[in-house]
Amino acid sequence: MKASFRQSMAWLHTWSGLIVGWVLFAIFVTGTASYYRPDISRWMRPEFTQVEPVDAAALGAAAERAVAHLGQHAAKARTWFIGLPQADKPVLDLFWRTRPGEPPGHVLLDPRTGAEAAVRDTQGGDFLYRFHFELHMPPLWGRWVVGLCAMIMLVALISGIVTHKRIFADFFTFRRDKAPRRSWLDAHNVTGVLALPFHLMITYTGIVTLATFYMPWGVTAAYKGNAQAFFSEASWITTPRPPANRPAALAPVGPMVERARAARPEPLERLMIVNPGDANATVVAVFEEPHGLSHEHPQIAFDGVSGEILEVRDGGLKPAAKTFTVMTGLHEGHFAGPLLRLLFFLCGLMGCAMVATGVVLWSLARLPKAGERPFLGLRLVQALNVGSIAGLPAAVAVYFLANRLLPLDLAGREQWEIRAFFGAWIVAALVPLARPQRRAWCEELAAVSVLCLAVVAADLLTIPDHPLRLGGGDPLFAWFDAAMLLLAALFALAARKMLRYEAPKRDRARGAKPAPVTAPAASPARPPARRPEPTHA
């Protein structure tokens, strides 16, 4: 770059931000929603609120039922995963993979009978959670795309920091009455800078959660590519045992569950049965994380045939391995209580706003002068901005709506919910291409608002013991609907702003002398843009 360091970084910030902006926005929105994944999942499976939680003493018997089901339906699988009933998810959650390439098996069972649980077929919050790092693509592809975006986000953050001359002043700068572009720039700066520690943390730790996937070369060099050996040496997992290739009956898991429960205070979260039916079968009992920043589940490994304890994994990580798990823990925020979780959520929203204002800024900085025709790229960016910033929330609202309105016995219901999500998103992304830019913003923001209201209405109508109908029931529904109402109000406000926004203001600002160059974050030494005003974006 034939320019100063700051200028080249401003350039890098602009273009790296634009290229991945829309995907990043989707990652930020779904990631932010994932802070409430258990709540969303529970809201989407209202049947659970009517089921009595399973007594801890009955866990052993429930696990036996799970194993019986898996022995019948997944005898060839190499590993069985059994999610044990929890207070907020009172079912057995079975999952198994037979071999790579084949779709994994998944079923929810009633822990009291072992029959399939009577619950609507939905992915719940897990869909948003997985979308956050796999974008609903094949996992390998999705993770690489998200990793690439995260890396570019990291670069955009670094270059964004360099671009700022007076980062501290930008904490407190918001000129909403100035030229619109200046307000957008300030909004971008405020949301970016105020939550900057969060953005840096969330981006880097996000990459770290999949670090050995993105950067396996250390494991390749030091462990000849054997990641399992690395994980167990780092004390993250119990030592893996290869199959003996001799058949042997699996011992009853009930007593193992009892022993595991007696050994630790944390609730038992899931069982992992590796090589079932083999003489070297291993049953790993995984507990909930103890309180703390670090993402590490205590584990106890049992010999699957004799039922004896093989190994107990409980903390004691070395510094680097601990740093790893703390970073993962920070990203996932399991440690956060209600208030801290809300703060994480708000920081996530600020991240969404930072990305959104950033891509809008790009298009504002390139508005054609009077009499000029907008170039094709600008038109495309404008349409994509509407399609993602208003379109994705609309799609999420439609996803929630589909959960309430689709017939409960619809075959492949889970997939239909997801089709509704993508269908809504595609429509929301295509419509702005055909509409004038401002009207498209207005219409779609209003549509999101209406859809959020529709979610509340559908919730009230379809949940017989909704707390607002009876005064009893699970408060979760009231909280969820309140959040939806808040979002509806927010989007309605945004639509109103868009409608009432006075265009002449911009012309006035343009007619006046070029906006002051001394503004923070504007880069004074940049080559003149097409318009006379200094541009940051």
Added chain:
Amino acid sequence: MAAQGRTTVRERASVAGRVVLAAGGGYGVAALATALLSLTLPMARSEAVATATLLSFAVMAGIVVLVFSTRTLLRALLTVGGAALVLGALLWLAMGGSRP
């Protein structure tokens, strides 16, 4: 910059070259550094791998910033290529040394 009007083919090629160098070179140098540190850091094997892997993304981000801030593409290419060569040679030594 699109807003800047005429962009010469040469400038476009330079930008494209930098993008390729930043992505490929950045990842390559980070990967080599990770492998090298994993073998050479004076700590337990798992700790060395964990440390090296944690640092690798900072290394990559640093290389990307370097590639886009260096004055000419050639100089950026030489810097990244040189770093990769040095790291590669050291890694080769480290791997040779680890095999009796």
